[in-house]
Amino acid sequence: MPDSLRYKAAIVGAAETTDLGVIPNLSTTQLHIDAAINAIKDCGIDKNQIDGIATTMSPAALAHYLGIVPRWLDNTSVGGTSFLIQVRHAAAAIAMGLCETALVVMGQSGRSRVGETSARMGATSAAGGPRGDISYPGQFESIYGTSGPTTLFGMGVLRYMEETGTTHEQLASVAVAQRKWANQVPRAMFRDLITVDDVFNSRMVCYPFHLFECCLVTDGGGALILTSAERAKDFPTNPVYILGTGESTETPVVSQMYDLTSSTAFKVSSRQAFAEAGISHADVDHLMIYDAFAHLPIYGLEDLGFVGRGEAGAFIEEGNTSPGSKLPMNTNGGGLSYTHTGMYGMFAMQEAVRQVRGEASHQVPDVKVSFCQGVGGMFMAAGSLVFTNEPPH
Amino acid sequence: MSQEGYRKPVPIPTPETQFYWDKCKEHELWVQRCDSCNHPFFYPRFHCPQCLSAEVSWFKTSGKATLWTYMINHRPVPGFEEDTPYAIAVVQLEEGPKMLTNIVGIENTPDNLVLDMPLEVVFEDATDEIAIPKFKPAG
Numbered sequence: 001m002p003d004s005l006r007y008k009a010a011i012v013g014a015a016e017t018t019d020l021g022v023i024p025n026l027s028t029t030q031l032h033i034d035a036a037i038n039a040i041k042d043c044g045i046d047k048n049q050i051d052g053i054a055t056t057m058s059p060a061a062l063a064h065y066l067g068i069v070p071r072w073l074d075n076t077s078v079g080g081t082s083f084l085i086q087v088r089h090a091a092a093a094i095a096m097g098l099c100e101t102a103l104v105v106m107g108q109s110g111r112s113r114v115g116e117t118s119a120r121m122g123a124t125s126a127a128g129g130p131r132g133d134i135s136y137p138g139q140f141e142s143i144y145g146t147s148g149p150t151t152l153f154g155m156g157v158l159r160y161m162e163e164t165g166t167t168h169e170q171l172a173s174v175a176v177a178q179r180k181w182a183n184q185v186p187r188a189m190f191r192d193l194i195t196v197d198d199v200f201n202s203r204m205v206c207y208p209f210h211l212f213e214c215c216l217v218t219d220g221g222g223a224l225i226l227t228s229a230e231r232a233k234d235f236p237t238n239p240v241y242i243l244g245t246g247e248s249t250e251t252p253v254v255s256q257m258y259d260l261t262s263s264t265a266f267k268v269s270s271r272q273a274f275a276e277a278g279i280s281h282a283d284v285d286h287l288m289i290y291d292a293f294a295h296l297p298i299y300g301l302e303d304l305g306f307v308g309r310g311e312a313g314a315f316i317e318e319g320n321t322s323p324g325s326k327l328p329m330n331t332n333g334g335g336l337s338y339t340h341t342g343m344y345g346m347f348a349m350q351e352a353v354r355q356v357r358g359e360a361s362h363q364v365p366d367v368k369v370s371f372c373q374g375v376g377g378m379f380m381a382a383g384s385l386v387f388t389n390e391p392p393h
Numbered sequence: 394m395s396q397e398g399y400r401k402p403v404p405i406p407t408p409e410t411q412f413y414w415d416k417c418k419e420h421e422l423w424v425q426r427c428d429s430c431n432h433p434f435f436y437p438r439f440h441c442p443q444c445l446s447a448e449v450s451w452f453k454t455s456g457k458a459t460l461w462t463y464m465i466n467h468r469p470v471p472g473f474e475e476d477t478p479y480a481i482a483v484v485q486l487e488e489g490p491k492m493l494t495n496i497v498g499i500e501n502t503p504d505n506l507v508l509d510m511p512l513e514v515v516f517e518d519a520t521d522e523i524a525i526p527k528f529k530p531a532g
């Protein structure tokens with residue numbers, strides 16, 4: 001039995017939906033299909049060779065539409081990081097011979113809401129009527145005027161700032177830094193360079209978050225095709241090997257986090273991925289940290305161990321994750337500038353794959369190792385993946 | 394506080410939360426403590442989250458708390474239109490557990506809401522059966 005997923009599997013096909021941002025003519029299901037077909041085309045595989053399916057929609061509905069009869073499936077659904085975790089599970093399934101070629105697909109009509117069901121964002125939206133609800137969030141959160149992630153995800157931020165001395169300017173600088181990347185990404189929804197003052201002058205949504213510190217709301221999707229590292233060489237694309245993996249959960253209830261100023265799931269998940277990959281932080285050439293709001297890259301940099309406690313705000317403000325820096329982060333512009341359909345994890349992986357392949361819009365020179373960190377719900381779950389283009393020795 | 398025209402969402406108690414809401418109706422804030430490991434906890438459960446013992450007891454809190462963290466929502470939510478902008482806060486009870494709440498009796502501004510400020514519980518009667526615990530500046 002394999003004792004690790006290191007170099008067991010590789011991504012051979014990767015694609016996003018043909019359009020991105022506002023796609024009123026495609027339902028959630030059709031966004032999945034569009035992305036899947038694009039990934040199939042990307043690697044030129046006969047779709048009948050796909051024998052594994054992972055998705056947060058109905059695997060049966062997806063498989064039947066594509067005319068695929070899978071012998072392995074995964075329906076892990078813990079918010080936007082689900083797809084990173086599904087890639088991990090697919091690598092494990094491939095390593096164990098449960099399937100040979102797996103398709104991981106997501107699509108979401110987050111903006112146009114075509115064919116979207118509610119309760120996709122985790123516990124807080126799983127509400128009943130507006131006046132009564134038996135769920136935990138219904139009994140203990142929505143009665144206080146919560147309204148989805150905007151009013152809850154950043155609940156620990158003021159406490160974090162108080163304890164670490166992190167400033168509002170530093171929080172805003174996350175959006176500023178990521179816009180510098182998006183500036184050269186044609187598919188990014190927002191590309192114009194911004195300043196900290198621009199962030200402060202954008203509408204206050206939920207203090208301490210201004211509009212530019214909150215993610216976009218868009219339509220889109222993406223798909224990945226994985227197979228064994230050995231078989232990956234048979235495809236026309238440059239293999240993106242899975243080097244390390246991790247996953248965890250914490251709580252569906254932000255106010256009951258073990259520590260509101262740090263993500264336990266980030267720590268557990270990323271530690272597994274670093275250990276499995278056998279790399280140190282200095283080996284990471286490129287970093288994606290799921291940014292639904294501006295504090296996530298700050299929490300992520302610290303919980304993943306790239307910087308010490310309380311150092312991430314200054315680290316970003318000083319440009320250490322911006323173009324030309326030693327730790328390029330969220331190089332598509334992230335959820336704050338590129339796209340965010342509600343479950344962004346697939347897009348973080350797509351950008352990591354593009355960077356490792358050397359075909360990103362705002363390409364970082366010589367990327368060998370990319371670390372991709374996902375969050376699900378509101379610090380509810382985490383998934384971590386390490387990608388590399390270096391073949392196994 | 395009048396229940397006339399209370400338009401905000403109200404909870405529907407479940408077996409594990411019924412006692413909590415019954416006490417709120419009497420304007421008392423009760424939480425649970427584990428009989429086995431002494432761990433105090435909120436939200437209401439049948440088992441201790443620390444040791445999973447089913448031997449858990451309710452106790453009445455002092456109603457005193459401190460402001461742990463908060464956000465101030467600027468977008469109206471049904472029932473909260475007249476309060477906007479309003480704080481959604483996490484307070485830490487004197488007995489240890491943290492809970493989500495609203496801060497009343499003070500304008501909800503960043504200058505007014507200072508972390509660690511002392512608070513005390515007040516109850517807003519929403520229906521004949523339900524009173525919602527909220528917190529106001531102590532003293």
Ligand SMILES: [Zn+2]
Nearest residue numbers: 427430441444
């Ligand atoms: Zn206990």
